[in-house]
Amino acid sequence: xxxxxxxxxxxxxxxxxxxxxxxxxxxxxxxxxxxxxxxxxxxxxxxxxxxxxxxxxxxxxxxxxxxxxxxxxxxxxxxxxxxxxxxxxxxxxxxxxxxxxxxxxxxxxxxxxxxxxxxxxxxxxxxxxxx
Amino acid sequence: xxxxxxxxxxxxxxxxxxxxxxxxxxxxxxxxxxxxxxxxxxxxxxxxxxxxxxxxxxxxxxxxxxxxxxxxxxxxxxxxxxxxxxxxxxxxxxxxxxxxxxxxxxxxxxxxxxxxxxxxxxxxxxxxxxxxxxxx
Numbered sequence: 001x002x003x004x005x006x007x008x009x010x011x012x013x014x015x016x017x018x019x020x021x022x023x024x025x026x027x028x029x030x031x032x033x034x035x036x037x038x039x040x041x042x043x044x045x046x047x048x049x050x051x052x053x054x055x056x057x058x059x060x061x062x063x064x065x066x067x068x069x070x071x072x073x074x075x076x077x078x079x080x081x082x083x084x085x086x087x088x089x090x091x092x093x094x095x096x097x098x099x100x101x102x103x104x105x106x107x108x109x110x111x112x113x114x115x116x117x118x119x120x121x122x123x124x125x126x127x128x129x130x131x
Numbered sequence: 132x133x134x135x136x137x138x139x140x141x142x143x144x145x146x147x148x149x150x151x152x153x154x155x156x157x158x159x160x161x162x163x164x165x166x167x168x169x170x171x172x173x174x175x176x177x178x179x180x181x182x183x184x185x186x187x188x189x190x191x192x193x194x195x196x197x198x199x200x201x202x203x204x205x206x207x208x209x210x211x212x213x214x215x216x217x218x219x220x221x222x223x224x225x226x227x228x229x230x231x232x233x234x235x236x237x238x239x240x241x242x243x244x245x246x247x248x249x250x251x252x253x254x255x256x257x258x259x260x261x262x263x264x265x266x267x
Contacts, residue, residue: 020154023146023182053171054153056178057240085171093175093240094226 004029006036012113013037013075014106016048026062034069042075043120044113048106050081060090060097067100076116077101080109136162136197143181143210144190152193153178156208159195163204165265172244173206173263179241180210180259188214188257199267207262217252224250 002025007014013036021029037045047063049055055063067077079102082090090097103109139155141148157174165173177193184191191212198205217223226239242248247262 020150022150054157054174054178056153056175056182058178058182083171085168088168089171089175089244092172092243093179094237 001025001028004032006033008040008042011040011043011117012110013040013042013045014048014110015045016051016106018051020052020054021059023058026059030062030066030069033066034073037070037073037075042070043117044076044078045070046078046080046103046106046109046113048080048109049086050083050105052086053083055082055086055090055098057093057097064097064099076113076120078103078109078113080104080106135199138197139195141193141195142190143184143193143212146182146185148193149178149181149185152181152195155195156206159197160206160263163197163199163206165204165206165263169263169265173208173261176241176244176261177208177210180208180261183238184210184212184214188212198262201267203264203267205262205264207260209258209260211256211258213255214257216254216257217250220250220252 002019002021004015004017013033015033017029033045036042049063063079067079070077077100079098079100081104082102103112136159139159141152141155143152153174156177157170160170160173181193191210194209196207198207224238224242238250245261246264249260251258
């Protein structure tokens with residue numbers, strides 16, 4: 001089973017899904033990420049899906065649910081790099097398949113995460129020396 | 132006219148088979164010169180339909196065929212299972228209907244992704260045939 005690396009950048013986690021995942025791998029990714037967010041009390045998570053050329057309703061649901069779970073824990077989430085054809089297909093298939101916040105790319109996603117985290121006034125973020 | 136690509140027949144029995152099927156569908160549509168938007172729609176439709184097979188019937192088959200002729204490029208995909216079947220097809224084709232808490236985009240969502248969509252279902256045999264086409 002493929003395991004998706006979760007990179008840590010101070011209190012932000014970066015995940016880039018590089019391969020088409022089976023349903024089981026997608027569920028594994030979900031629990032790995034949620035556990036990691038809790039473990040380090042991450043303030044933000046950026047999930048890059050630039051490499052995914054198919055996001056079906058199942059994967060969309062996993063992404064959405066993961067974003068909701070991470071938010072419940074207290075972190076900000078940004079989904080980055082949805083391909084235009086994936087966006088077209090998702091909307092044609094049904095509205096509301098993706099409800100999480102999105103950014104064009106990881107770069108923009110990280111900027112938005114940092115702005116949001118700063119807006120929350122979480123003092124630990126500055127303590128950790130990021131920015 | 133060039134020869135048609137060989138048909139691909141796949142057994143569907145677990146979630147890895149969903150990935151194999153959608154890759155095969157994308158690959159054939161790519162080889163036939165379909166654009167990325169079409170490839171993505173077709174691959175996504177195959178993903179939805181093969182997942183239905185696993186969810187409702189356990190196992191089934193997926194056949195991917197090149198039915199192109201001199202006028203147009205055609206990819207036809209037939210997905211079959213021997214599960215319990217769909218009790219009310221008309222209801223199942225309505226937007227928002229689902230027997231599984233809206234896990235999938237449902238059949239109507241999938242139908243919107245392809246050019247032709249035919250479904251027949253009775254206990255022991257459900258068959259969905261989807262087609263994408265473009266001028267040669």
